[in-house]
Amino acid sequence: MSNQVKKFIFENLPENVEHLKNMPEASLKDPFATAALTVAVLCRYGESVQNCIDMLNYLKGPQQMSPYEIQFLRDRLSGKFYKSFSFFEGTSPQNGYNPTKPYTIIISDNVYSYQDEGYVRLDIKSSGADSPRQVKLRLKPSTGQWFLWEQYLLSDIRIPVEEDPWA
Numbered sequence: 399m400s401n402q403v404k405k406f407i408f409e410n411l412p413e414n415v416e417h418l419k420n421m422p423e424a425s426l427k428d429p430f431a432t433a434a435l436t437v438a439v440l441c442r443y444g445e446s447v448q449n450c451i452d453m454l455n456y457l458k459g460p461q462q463m464s465p466y467e468i469q470f471l472r473d474r475l476s477g478k479f480y481k482s483f484s485f486f487e488g489t490s491p492q493n494g495y496n497p498t499k500p501y502t503i504i505i506s507d508n509v510y511s512y513q514d515e516g517y518v519r520l521d522i523k524s525s526g527a528d529s530p531r532q533v534k535l536r537l538k539p540s541t542g543q544w545f546l547w548e549q550y551l552l553s554d555i556r557i558p559v560e561e562d563p564w565a
Contacts, residue, residue, distance in 0.1 A: 401507070406434035408501040411441050414449045415456050424456075429544035430505040432457060433520045433533040436546050437485045437503055443471060444479035459538060459545035474552035484524040484555055491526055494558040506530075517547065526555030 412418035418439065423431035439453040450471070455462045475481060480495040488498030506521045513519075516537045521530035536547040559565045 401509075402430075403504060403506040404428075404430040404434075405502060405504050406431065408434075408438055408503075409499075411438045411501060412453060413442065413446075415452045418453045418456060426457070426459075426543040426545065429518045429535045429537075430507075430520060432535050432544045432546060433505045433522060434503050436533050436549055437482060437522060437551065438501070440471075440475075440482035440549075440551065441479075443475045443482065447472075454546065457546040459543065461545070461547075471552070478554075480558055481524075481526070481552055481555055484526040485522050485531075485551070489525045491556045491562075492559050494560055495526065518544070522551065524551075524555055526557075527553070 406423065408421075412421060412435070418424055418435065421435070423435050426432050436454075436457055439450060439457060442453065443450040451463060451468060483489055483495045483497055485503055486497035487502040487504070489495040504523065507518065508521060511519050511521075516539070517534060518537075519532050519534045521532055523530045531551045531553070532549075533546065533551065534548040535544040537544055
């Protein structure tokens with residue numbers, strides 16, 4: 399059960415929880431969709447920290463964000479909002495990680511994705527990194543929904559060329 403690849407296309411990125419809940423992927427029945435929504439939601443951080451956190455809490459379901467996770471977002475995204483956009487097709491350090499519209503993202507699994515029962519770890523390629531980043535999701539058996547458990551998306555990537563004094 400591996401080497402599955404799914405492409406998600408968003409005309410618009412969610413701006414708040416209500417907008418997110420109205421997206422077809424927001425049923426959270428497909429772990430790949432939950433992973434794609436995680437990236438889309440993280441893109442909101444630069445415009446509204448609170449809306450981003452509220453939407454992440456929706457994706458996390460029964461386990462809300464801890465103060466540590468909120469601080470982690472602040473530390474990793476302050477002044478580097480481009481990180482979240484780097485996962486969309488059409489981005490590169492040369493174009494400042496400006497995605498083409500509609501927003502398109504590809505999520506894949508691998509031979510290790512399903513090692514832990516009730517969890518899945520999915521890969522997402524960043525145009526600013528050499529290896530894929532991951533999102534870990536947890537199944538809630540009573541509802542069949544896949545919730546965000548952990549995300550490993552926000553490590554540093556190559557800075558946009560326009561911000562690079564050595565470019």
